[in-house]
Amino acid sequence: MSDDGSKEMVETVDVSPRDPDVPQAPGADVFRQLLHQAVRVADMANSQAMRMALDFAKVYEREQGVRKEFENQLKQMTLMEKQATRYAEDLAGMLRSERERRQELERALAQERIASEDLRRTGLQGISHLVLAATIKDRTTGTHLQRVRRYVEAIAERLGLPASLVEEYGYSSVMHDVGKIHTPDHILQSEHHLSDAEFTVIKQHCIDGEKMLGTARFFETAREIAREHHERWDGKGYPDGKKGAAISLAARIVSVADVFDALTSKRPYKEAWSAEAGLEAIEAGAGERFDPEIVAGFIALAKEGVLERISSEVAASEDDGHPGTPAK
């Protein structure tokens, strides 16, 4: 039975208490009771339907809320996903450009290495030209330079210097006397004791050598050596009277090697000293003319036979056709 039907029945059927003065048709009370029951059942059904409808409305409303919340979360997740995708793309872009920059840098470094090697080769060619000029000028210079270079490298190694410095000190040492190109032949090759005026001219070779070696980084150590190889540990040398550690280490090493080789070589004005006599003179100069630590290293090299081996090897290379005067 529909709600409208039951309402219509309630409205159209009179269920008011019976008038005792009106005669009743047989079975009327039973019908009335049945009708009352039917109306109550209809009311109950109606109430239950209303409750169910209300419950359904509440459930529907709650589900709608959950759905909206879910949709909001979905929107947020979609937004976050887009942001994450953008970040990932940005990051990938940054990594890509970083990789490109690194590759570019590596290319530049490789070119720099090639250029540096070219420069080094050019520098070494420059050295050989300078040394050749000095060799032509001063007949004693050829093998003297080879031995000085080898002594310098041996001392530098013994002092524990890195291989790159050992090499740099070695090739720079051969230029220590390049300034002598400017020294007049009659002074350079004089077999007599030099006058004060002549000695002043000789001293100039340190300053001229430094100037000749220009300003390139490649010749920095060579310039120091050219300028300072006649300075003395006690400050009594020339051309600047520098003292102790104020003299560059390279020049202090060259000083020992150069003097030892000059003493043990034949020169226009003297015979060659023996290695023992040369070493004694070097040892006597420790703390005065020479850095005592370098002298100690040099003496140790002599005791180990290193100096003798170097001298023999240079002499052997001279026998192969190289010009110069062998050491004794």
Ligand SMILES: [Fe+2]
């Ligand atoms: Fe010199």
